[in-house]
Amino acid sequence: MKTINSSVIILLISLFFSGITQGQNYQNIIEQHIKAIGGRESWDKIKTMRSEAMLKSNGAEIKLTFIQSDKKGMRQNISFMGMDGYSILTPTEGWNFMPFQGQTKPEPMTADEVKKGQDGLHLGDAFITYKELGKTLEYLGTDDMDGTECHKFKMIGKEGEETTFYMDAISFYIIKESQKINLNGKQIESSTLYSNYTRLPEGIVYPMAVGGGWGETIFTKIEINPKLEDSVFKLPK
Template sequence: MKNLKLIVFALLLTFCTTSINAQTADEIITKYIKNIGGAEKLKALKGIKMNMVTNYGGMELPVEMVQLAGGKQYVKLNMQGKEITQMASDGKTLWSTNFMTMSPEKSDAENTENALQSNADFPDAMLDYKAKGYTAEFVGKETKEGTECLKVKFTKKPIKVDGVQTDDVSYYYFETENFLPIATEIEIKAGPMKGKKSNSTMSDYQEVEGIFFPFAINMGGQDLKIKKITLNPVINEKDFAFPAIAAVTAEPAKK
């Protein structure tokens, strides 16, 4: 009987702990969404354009990133005055530029599916996350970048890696004053860095038309400094589409 009571107590403790963690994670995310501008303003967004710079080989490299509702997205680089589309999607096709041949190439079906699934989270994966089938779990307090943070495990719908459904998990670190994320951590799922951790940091939050964005980002050791953010930009649809390659037919030689 004593053992039975201990088992029941342990089950109750587990249930209560799980409920508290879930509630805490949800409260953190709710405060985050509210503090960056609120759900109503985020849902009204049709698109975001970010103009930023990064360092490449000692040179300042301009970068333009656009995200639109509906999964449309592109990242363009300006290298020595030449504009190059690093990657783009029109909501159906994902493609990128091969830097060896400087030719556009379509991504394979698996990468396309994963990217379109991620792009569908515009403008924020945590907005209405429960309705999307995502879950959040409060892990605990942890110091990040010298700041006490609340660590949240955020799980989205699985992605495919080599044909296998794989958990899509990210860890977010929210500072405790304004509940803004200052760091994220994910596990790299494919490629030569598979199994390694990829860390990003975000800082210098600034307000743009009532919504707060980080203007300083470090992704895997690469610094990005945002110069300007434009909300609901007007973008030419051709910028997202895979370039049409005209077939050139040589005229037969005249005799």
């Protein structure tokens, strides 16, 4: 009968407890993040949201209004060049109307576009909703992002889509997320930067500045739990 070397046993035990410790540590990091952005209870109270912002891109200023109802619908109104457009998404359908891109009437989203947009219907932080959405999370250790030490996480969706999050190791705020997207048949990495985190009267902490390759979006007003009419998520007649 063969015996197992004692050093092998010690190594296996060490690896086992190392795995447990790493799991506990990254769960603690997530809880620190949720606490930093106002706490799970404050976020769970949010059922609707309306926000106003200004997008600055290539010297142009575009006025944006976002209207969201948790799991029911979201709408983005866009004012540019004296024209008003919009994008509407519900659990079953969606439409885009962009007159500044030459559209003369609303165009329905494809089934694939509707499917890919569903995660956006869930109000709440990604680290609060990921389990509900059937996603998994991997802790990738720490990384340096422009001189800021960050905890790095990879979130994987049900279809295999991956998003990488960079969380400030001191504030526990998300300062960057990146994902690979398909653009004209090519895979490119798209990154979003978050800053100017501000505590709202309702207790949540929200990034008032969001940047990326498209420009920078500055939020000027955020309303929590405003009353919304059902018609806001329906195609205007």
